[in-house]
Amino acid sequence: MSAQREDVTELAGLEAPKLGPTGRPLRDFPVPKKLRSHGPARIIALCNQKGGVGKTTTSINLGATLAEYGRKVLAIDFDPQGALSAGLGVQTHDVTTIYDLLLGAQRDVTAAILPTGVENLDIIPANIDLSAAEVHLVNEVAREQILARVLRQVTDRYDVILIDCQPSLGLLTVNALTAAHGVVIPLECEYFALRGVALLVETIEKIRDRLNPAITLDGILATMYDSRTLHSREVLQRVVEAFGDQVLETVIARTVKFPDASVAAAPVTTFAPEHTSAENYRQLARELVFRGAVA
């Protein structure tokens, strides 16, 4: 009887669809169409006040994969640690940085833009100077809108601008959220992943209320996912229960290729182009284009 039923479902092509790690049917997002012209850029902040969740890794590798798909990408290092700059092989001494633009010491934004080793991917670097910015900006008029004003000069040249935020909800992050059209929240698939996300979502809502009515949550990205551990699977399940379709279908696996690529100061797409880690970020790029978060 059951064998017979199997035969029937097989014949009708009705076998249960394969589920992805977020519990939704696995699907392939289409390769984005080539763009005929570029800009104006959509600005996306990679934000989570929790440290070490994959903000910088995502800025680097999403930037690189969108660039592979022909998008013109500008990555903004908005963390005084300068990890984005280092991860893309850009040295940050004696160069114009985002700090100089924020403080108005350099008014021409293009003077701070540097190419990276990846075609179509540029960066505005940061270094430890940026740690003084919050103190200096606190007495400025419209202190939350300074980054937005800086970026306005170059939005026409890019399709997407990614802002790699520091792990805090201070004035720099408020500037990033005020400048952004969308936010992507990377979440590490670890026990305390959801702690603090409510506060972050509340902060985004306040920014929407008071400073940037158009800001949207583009998605929550599960990172450092280890499909072999029950723990990782449970955390991801809880994240999906809490945030539903706001959780991106793409999940970034935990692999040593990411720290290895950081040491090599290159995106995984350059360091290990065929590895699943590179494919994870290509899928993220395709999903964000598919969802309309990127042109």
Ligand SMILES: Nc1ncnc2c1ncn2[C@@H]1O[C@H](COP(=O)(O)OP(=O)(O)OP(=O)(O)O)[C@@H](O)[C@H]1O
């Ligand atoms: N999918 C992954 N698998 C394994 N290691 C990863 C993965 N993603 C990031 N890492 C590593 O985890 C560490 C933290 O990642 P990353 O710097 O991207 O986080 P972050 O959120 O930017 O941290 P911070 O809050 O300090 O800026 C780095 O050493 C990075 O190489």
Ligand SMILES: [Mg+2]
């Ligand atoms: Mg970082």
